[in-house]
Amino acid sequence: MMKAGKIFLFLFVFSCAMNVQAQDMSILVQKVKAKLDLVNDYVADGKMKTDVAFIKAPVGKIKIFFKKPNLFKIKREHGISVLPKGGVSINLSSIIALKDYVALAAGDVIIDGIKTKIVKLLPMNESSEIILTTLYIDEANLLIKKAITTTKENGTYEMQLYYGTYAAYGLPDKVIFAFNTKDYKMPKGITLEFEDNDKPTEAEKIKGRKGKVEITYSSYIINKGVDNSMFK
Amino acid sequence: MWTLLQIELYKIFRRPRTYIAFVAITALITIVQLGLKVDGKEYAAFVMADLSNTLQIDGKIMNGYFVCYVLLQLLLVHVPLLIALIAADMISGEANMGTLRLLLTKPISRTQFILAKFFAATIYTILLLIWLAILALFLSMWIFGTDDMFLLKNNYAVQIENADIFWRYAGAFCFAALAMTTVAALGFFLSQFAENSIGPIVATMSVIIFFTILSTMSIPIFNLIKPYLFTTHMVAWKEFFDVKVNSSNETIRGTIQRPDRLINSTFILLAHIVFFVGASLYVFKKKDVLS
């Protein structure tokens, strides 16, 4: 009986401890969220580079618009922008904006010399597009250093964030957004190109690389109001 | 020589037939432009359909530069036929009309006569391409505006910046002029062997169509002979629309992916022109005018 009681006690304490830890994670996420909540809106200038193995694209100047809770838009000043499908996911807030979730601690890891907590967010809502998000949080500065999101429709995305001038607002200077590109073959006939047997060497070189979009923010204008029309 | 050239040009541009090509090009281009103006978005969506599974492509894909590329892809297959109409008629037409014997009883050398005729055909070709450029490029730029170009190649897509495009078109049109002059030289050469225009015109068109089919088909046995067909090299203008990338896969402005191919094709086409004109001279100088 005692033995059973001991085991029960152990389990109780353990589960309490677990609970406390989960609570901690929720608090941490809440803190991060609170910090991000300081920003109602912003307009940022930046540069965007799309790095997909089968696409040769130039670096383009962009403007990024954001408004709470999750309006987000990247506009290329001129030219054509190539983004992974479901480009909204680039938006950090939309990940954080989850309401019902379970936050689980999954250890610590050092990223760029900074100790980060790994937090796994599991949405409670069955219909949520996001299945799982893993956040790497710099606890000291309440900054998300890395986020890996698995979605139902569009595969897994990985975001790496680098902070500088706007760290106080939780806004990154640079975001590298990585995603899986399926093995891709251009449709024949439509291109009207003659059959080209020797592939360009560069295409070979970059083969097998993950698709990446790299956004470098040069300046933010924060909380000065953004018209909703910008997001259309 | 200058007088001869003037006279040849005068003759070309006084003939109604000359303007068929200009009218045909105008009609084709404006129809395609109209179509793309009305249904351009759908066309772009159709072209990009496979890509859109993975990626979201925003921006004005259907801009003037892209439209011009589409037009050139379509037209540079047909323009040779229009050029054959004039070039393959240059000598056979005179033989058919009976004016060749009158011309050659004039105190002009046969060499100069042939060269003047060939240059006249070349000028016609170039004017046709200038007209093509005005309609396909400048008119499209005016109707559709300009923007980056997003092109699908066989194995990859290329995005070229707006500011990095115009010079490529300048180059592409120069190259096209060279390619079309090759066609003119072929037609001109064949034009000596008949006393009616239809034969050489049809022969020229047939050679081009036949070679183009061989160039387009990717059957291993044909792949072996492709490098030796001038039609394969005639499409090298597309090389202007592929860009080099740096180690982080960013396009480098002002570069061409395969300049070696462009240069190679240029020399091969030039060699063809020299051969056809040289052969024309050789044959014509010995020719007995019996028409």
Add this chain to the structure above:
Amino acid sequence: MMQQVIEVKGLTKHFKNITAVDDLSFSVSEGDVYGFLGQNGAGKSTTIRMLLTLISPTSGNIKLFGMPLQLHRREILQKVGAVVEKPDVYKYLSAYDNLKLFARLSGVKISEQKLMQQLEMVGLTARAKDKVQTYSQGMKQRLGIAIALVHDPSLIILDEPTNGLDPQGIADIRNLILHLSKEQKKTIVVSSHLLSEIEQVATKILIIDKGKKIIEGESAQLFDPSQTVVELTTMDNIFSLQQLEQSIWQKNIQPQRENVLVLKLDKKLIPQLHRDLVSMNIEVLSLQPRHSLEDYFLQVTSGNQHVDTFTN
């Protein structure tokens, strides 16, 4: 001494297996109207084309104005005007534009006025601005001649200039040739398959057949009236011949041809022959006099479909 405008020696042209011109030699002097005669396919056109550098000879020499043709082609051709076979010009251009175009090619500077004069001479002024495709054959022929003459050449070569023309057109050409020869002192080479055309204008005649020279000579000699040939058809040729052999006409009798008796005599004696035939009771069906050249030409070209042209 008169300058030789054309000197041809041993001229030969083979086309594959066919010998179009065979060792032909002749010469044309300054001021001649040189009649170049032969049936179709005899080699006239080939010879003329060789004179104009349109065809290169297989062998032989051609000198024009005393200069070898191949070496001084440009210089020579500046002094030559020619209509080769049909007078084809650019149908989509007007007569004036055609004339101007070919004038520019002739290597001589020609004034606007001269061009109009030329059109006036051939009677095309009224339609000078009309496209040639609306012209009649005769008008085209006249334009062709205007083009041949526009640069004032000293040698004019006309290859079958009356082909396809109506009688009036033929007469016009004849008069033009006489005018050019007499008034403008041009040297003219004119080819034809019709003797009747040549005999009225030519001062000298060359007949070729199968590429070979048959006869060359002064018209005055070739058309000598003392050498007239009379063809006689009677009800009974055997009886007629017997009668003639016993008469003063015996020395005039020529070898008989088919059903025709042939006599050679001075043209002036024909009326007397006529009377004698009646007195000898010879029933004459036809009596046809020809001068010897015509007779000769007819024989050369016999069996040819154009023979009937001579007998009309």
